[in-house]
Amino acid sequence: MAEKMQLNEVEVWDGNMAAAQALRQAQIDVVAAYPITPSTPIVQNYSKFLADGYVDGEFIMVESEHGAMSGCVGAAAAGGRVATATSSQGFALMIEVLYQASGMRLPIVLTVVNRALAAPLNVNGDHSDMYLGRDAGWINLCSYNPQEAYDMTLMAFKIGEDLNVRLPVMVHQDGFLCSHTAQNVRPLQDEEAYGFIGEYKPVNSMLDVANPVTHGVQTEEDWHFEHKARQHNDLMNSVSTIKKVFAEFEKLTGRKYDLLHKYKMDDAEVAIVALGTTVESAEIAADRMREKGVKAGVLGIRVLRPFPFKEIQEALKNVKAIAAMDRSAPGGTFGMLFNEIGAAMLQSGKTPVLLNYIYGLGGRDTTIAHLTDIYEQLDRCAKSGKSEYPLQQFIGLRGPKLSFY
Amino acid sequence: MSSKDIKELGWDELVPGACLFSFTEPVENVVDLTMDERPYAPTNSHEASVGDWRVEKPVYNRDLCIDCQFCWIFCPDISIISRDKKMIGIDYDHCKGCGICVEVCPTNPKSLLMFPEQTDNEEALASWPEKEKK
Numbered sequence: 001m002a003e004k005m006q007l008n009e010v011e012v013w014d015g016n017m018a019a020a021q022a023l024r025q026a027q028i029d030v031v032a033a034y035p036i037t038p039s040t041p042i043v044q045n046y047s048k049f050l051a052d053g054y055v056d057g058e059f060i061m062v063e064s065e066h067g068a069m070s071g072c073v074g075a076a077a078a079g080g081r082v083a084t085a086t087s088s089q090g091f092a093l094m095i096e097v098l099y100q101a102s103g104m105r106l107p108i109v110l111t112v113v114n115r116a117l118a119a120p121l122n123v124n125g126d127h128s129d130m131y132l133g134r135d136a137g138w139i140n141l142c143s144y145n146p147q148e149a150y151d152m153t154l155m156a157f158k159i160g161e162d163l164n165v166r167l168p169v170m171v172h173q174d175g176f177l178c179s180h181t182a183q184n185v186r187p188l189q190d191e192e193a194y195g196f197i198g199e200y201k202p203v204n205s206m207l208d209v210a211n212p213v214t215h216g217v218q219t220e221e222d223w224h225f226e227h228k229a230r231q232h233n234d235l236m237n238s239v240s241t242i243k244k245v246f247a248e249f250e251k252l253t254g255r256k257y258d259l260l261h262k263y264k265m266d267d268a269e270v271a272i273v274a275l276g277t278t279v280e281s282a283e284i285a286a287d288r289m290r291e292k293g294v295k296a297g298v299l300g301i302r303v304l305r306p307f308p309f310k311e312i313q314e315a316l317k318n319v320k321a322i323a324a325m326d327r328s329a330p331g332g333t334f335g336m337l338f339n340e341i342g343a344a345m346l347q348s349g350k351t352p353v354l355l356n357y358i359y360g361l362g363g364r365d366t367t368i369a370h371l372t373d374i375y376e377q378l379d380r381c382a383k384s385g386k387s388e389y390p391l392q393q394f395i396g397l398r399g400p401k402l403s404f405y
Numbered sequence: 406m407s408s409k410d411i412k413e414l415g416w417d418e419l420v421p422g423a424c425l426f427s428f429t430e431p432v433e434n435v436v437d438l439t440m441d442e443r444p445y446a447p448t449n450s451h452e453a454s455v456g457d458w459r460v461e462k463p464v465y466n467r468d469l470c471i472d473c474q475f476c477w478i479f480c481p482d483i484s485i486i487s488r489d490k491k492m493i494g495i496d497y498d499h500c501k502g503c504g505i506c507v508e509v510c511p512t513n514p515k516s517l518l519m520f521p522e523q524t525d526n527e528e529a530l531a532s533w534p535e536k537e538k539k
Contacts, residue, residue, distance in 0.1 A: 212435075223414065
């Protein structure tokens with residue numbers, strides 16, 4: 001049995017250390033990993049824990065991220081608790097296998113430290129990799145700071161391994177802004193954390209030799225459609241398990257999470273909808289706007305998949321102008337959040353002004369000033385009741401202003 | 406897995422993860438069971454006929470066979486039927502007619518030969534070649 005690590009009530013951890021500690025406490029059977037900036041320290045810390053006797057499982061060094069996720073799929077199908085971490089190009093290389101993991105219903109936990117996709121090569125944060133994998137059939141949890149990276153990683157195991165879910169889970173955090181920024185983190189002690197997650201229960205494992213099973217079979221047109229429908233159904237219905245696990249975690253730690261992170265949304269007339277560390281910056285900008293008498297709020301998406309469609313409609317029902325903030329190169333269309341929030345609002349029967357801001361690509365700073373500018377634009381739209389600005393604008397870009405539609 | 410044909414199952418009846426099971430019950434002693442004694446599940450590939458597209462078939466001549474078991478070892482589709490290390494026939498539901506068994510057969514003349522699919526086995530045995538003279 002692995003050694004227990006004595007943790008302080010408050011530790012100073014960056015997002016990577018927070019995620020690595022959560023992986024250690026989950027007592028994973030197999031981690032297959034290939035390090036990549038900015039998620040390298042997760043597996044680096046984890047392998048040191050293993051070398052020092054704090055981890056009982058296996059660490060597989062592989063030749064690529066494709067191999068890492070393939071190793072994870074094999075180990076999970078064999079019946080083990082499995083996790084890994086990646087970023088950007090490595091995530092892109094895993095893509096093919098990410099679909100295998102979700103289709104085979106293997107509750108692998110993947111910590112994604114979000115980073116821009118090349119070219120041009122860039123090691124800094126944006127959400128291009130998160131957007132690339134959003135349809136891969138995984139549950140997607142988003143954390144905005146190291147404490148949340150720790151909490152979400154612990155909860156990811158409990159959510160994915162629930163017998164009603166059995167789906168892989170990604171936990172996102174922003175490259176460098178979260179992964180390399182040390183903050184106070186209140187961890188659980190090892191036994192408490194493991195007790196919360198619980199022992200792993202394998203389902204149809206390949207190492208159960210008395211019940212031989214073939215995983216991820218070929219199906220063609222005969223039942224591929226039915227199989228994908230079941231996978232989608234179970235992913236959509238994982239909301240109840242996610243809420244249940246969030247509630248159990250709140251009982252244990254006092255830290256409350258929901259599908260959406262709402263900040264001053266009760267009476268908000270203008271709102272920024274965002275993912276990642278920008279949510280916390282937007283909260284400061286919202287406070288400043290409130291001092292000026294603007295009813296500003298922030299809506300952070302905590303669970304990106306399954307997408308909280310109804311909850312978003314409810315949260316934004318009285319908002320007059322919304323900024324959908326997309327930190328990913330839009331690639332010839334609007335950002336994902338703009339499209340998905342637009343769909344939710346259209347179905348709700350409300351017609352607020354909805355603008356799409358493309359920001360922070362490749363690690364470009366997004367400041368409180370940028371965010372207050374956005375609130376001021378929203379405020380003007382809310383007062384006039386119509387869109388006063390182009391639908392899609394690029395924020396913090398050098399050169400002439402760039403906008404579309 | 407339900408006893409219904411897999412093509413008739415609705416989305417809510419499928420086993421999550423595209424899992425197919427080999428047997429209908431746990432099998433601890435599978436190596437001691439011959440193929441016809443095993444509780445194959447409907448999803449086991451043994452239950453599917455995959456010999457339909459064969460154009461040539463191996464025919465087996467008991468009189469010449471020395472039970473060396475080469476064909477049994479080399480057959481990629483487990484289509485050589487063997488009992489107590491004695492060759493007793495060919496599983497034509499699964500044999501795809503690849504000809505490897507004939508290739509590895511060491512007797513003279515070979516005790517396994519490929520014939521066109523439509524040839525009657527009795528007819529094939531009657532036309533078996535003589536031993537080659539040295």
